[in-house]
Structures are given as C-alpha cells and as structure tokens.
Amino acid sequence: MTRILFAAAALILTACSDSESTNSAPTATADQAERRSGVLLYRQYCVNCHGSGAAGAPQVGKHNRLYWSHEVEEEGFETLVQEAIHGINAMPPRGNCYDCSDQEIRNAVIYMLQLSAAK
Template sequence: MLRSLGILLSALWLAACSDDSAPATADASQTRDGAQLYRQYCVTCHGSGALGAPRVGKEHRLYWSHEIEEEGFDTIVHEAIAGINSMPPRGGCFDCSDDEIRNTVIYMLQLSGAK
C-alpha cells in the first residue's frame, strides 16, 4: 500500500513539476536560455516549494547565498544535473544539456539575488 502510494505521488509530482505541453525545440546548435527553462520545468516546484524544493525569489536570497557559500556553485549545478531529494535529474528536462542546466541555475540564483 505504501509503495503504491509512493509511486503514485512520484508520478503526480513529475507531472506537476514539468510542463511537457511546450515541445523542446533546441538542437545541438541552439541553447535555450535559463529563463525559458525555469518557466517550463522549474517554477512549479521552486516557485511554490512543492515537495520541499527550495523556493526562488529575493525573499529567499539568504538560503541561496548560504548554499553557494557552503556547497559551491559547481555542486549546485551538479545536483541540478544529477537530481537531489525529490527532484529528478535535470529537473525533468531530459533533453537539456549541461550548459542549459547551468544557465538555469544561474537564472534562479539571479532571481534570488544570491551573492
């Protein structure tokens, strides 16, 4: 019962935290920008804090600044690529390149005013 509930919750979370209604149009020569990817894949969870996702925004600057200071930028990017806790690898954007994920992390940090 609990395992079935966990599988159901995971499926619902993946459906809510990524918007597959907009097709990915990037090819090897075109990199999508961080703002576009954030709006398409990240805002549902990181905008609301769903499933414990750290929220993005100026009011959360201290959290993100602390993460950069303690973990380092490269670690945050690696976690975004590999997935962490409830977040799937690449935030569910399975066709995103490492550079696109990196640009999205930068955008999220900028939105939060992290230093």
C-alpha cells in the same frame, strides 16, 4: 516536348527542395538549442517546484536570498549545478528536462540564483 520540359522542371524543383530540407533541419535544431536560455528552462521546468516550494524544493526569489546565498557559500556553485544535473532529494535529474545539456542546466541555475539575488 512540353512533357519533357515539365518533367525536367519537376526534377529540378524536387532536387532543390530535397537539398534545402536536408540543410535546414540541422540549422533549425541548432537554433532551437541556442534559444533555450536559463529563463526559458526555469519557466518551463523549474518554476513548477521552486516557484511554490512543492515537494520541499527551496523557493526562488529575493525573499529566499539568504538561503541561496548560504547554499552557494557552503556548497559551492558547481555542487548546485551537479545536484541540478543528477537530482537530489525529490528533485529528478535535470528537473525532468532530459534533453537539456549540462550548459543549459547551468544557465537555469544561474538564472535562479539571479532571481534570488544570491551573493
């Protein structure tokens, strides 16, 4: 009788843990994607070149406000986003963040423009 109760308890616990792990995996992935803000992506990917001007990348910062303001005015915001998505010159597509969504790339561009005080 004790063996039967022990086996039944083990089956119930196994069934509960299987359903919990199945349900929690998509939630963790969705939560993780929501947390990848423009700030996070800039710090992880963009700053490598746009922080130092490596490979000819235009630097981000208030000291380059006129450059970024001119880019927005002349090229347009959507063009900047598309260049970030598809790459331009030495910049690889998506700044090497191949699992970034278009919206996440857009958020990174917005953050870079904010850092540069672009108008």
